[in-house]
Amino acid sequence: MEWIDKALHFFGLGWLNGMIAVGSVAFAVLAYIWARKRTKISHVHLGEHLLGSASDSLPPAIVVQYNGHSIPRLTKSLLIIWNSGENTITGDAIVEKDPLRVQIGEDGKILSVSVLKTSRAVNDFRTVPYVNEQANEAILSFDFLDSNDGAVIEILHTSTDRKPRLKGTLRGLPKGFTNVGQFTRPKPQKRSKAGKLADVVFSPLVLASAGFLFALYGPRPSVLPPDGGNSFVPGVLGGFFGMWVAYAYGARRRYPRALHLEALE
Template identity: 35%
Template structure:
């Protein structure tokens, strides 16, 4: 079985492996400018269809239909510093709820460090908009914002434009990375077992050789995709997990 490893195709395979890892090295070392946010919402109090019309909910001195708590975490998920001065003036960084609804209060629960000068403020003219500003954010720096509001949506967006950054990345907090990794892990195990079977097979016929080649390629592709997927998960910085 080991005799066929000396054949000419093994050099081509090694060359192919070199190309794959060269591409991977380029991917790892490139500059990444991106901002990511995640959110979760839950209703604190509110009326339902069965509630009598004369029931009134007073929250912080205001009469409201409901109170929803939304926590949004915003951070620099790239490897290049994001400068606050690059926020486009005509399209400022902000969190918006539905028009006609109101942000009752907003608080920064956690931030990477005070030097970032991370600031939030409810727009005086538009109570459904929360302004977001900062001086700069180095890699993995950001803040956790808690918003109490009257909207009943379960999906909220961070809006605005920052020079050099494409549309912001977003994912819900309930997304499980283990579910997305499972297919790659399964293929990885199958590829390893296939290589073991091919190497230990006594014959060196064409089918055996092809099985070995395919399993090696499967192992390489799975490993690289697994690493890429790990990078794309954009894990929330430990400092901002509350």
């Protein structure tokens, strides 16, 4: 049958050996990634003004108090911090002269700081207000952090800056902490049946399958040399596979699943 002959010709091409070689290299790279041992702490942040704004204080007619003291604005910042390496990090790695701490803008004061969630209670992740004149900082401490262990920290403060900063020095982390950036809440959208169908039709998997079938049975583009066999096929497959990888990478959650909260959506 004609389609069987085409399939046999397709799988008998020399480019298949090349793809196997590329796959072997990719497997070697992945094996290196899985086997490596790093000491690394990463964090993402999220902030919003609950009352007031970055440029203006509350109107004079509106008075907001916290523990009996008037405040110009109320800002909430979230900091998600976790062990993004493979090595266990113990609490005694924190340098006493430069403790691990979260810091807000110098124009504000921390009103409260709390741990909303931890990966495991046994990590004993804690926060305490700074005991000196630095009212815009709070100390963080923990017993140990295995890979992907961490915590979600909430800071209520009066600064115009919504971005919290992670400060301090840990032994074994000469380059400091890795700032992954701002976590953006996904916008809730109501999808119609047509929209959901479009998501399926134009999904990377469906597009890759369509490209495979077109490359195998469709007409050969005139811009390609006539004696080049079906070299068009691996190019199409590679392009759609690369698109799928880029899509999956961009849609990933940047922090461990164990630290996910409904409030972050």
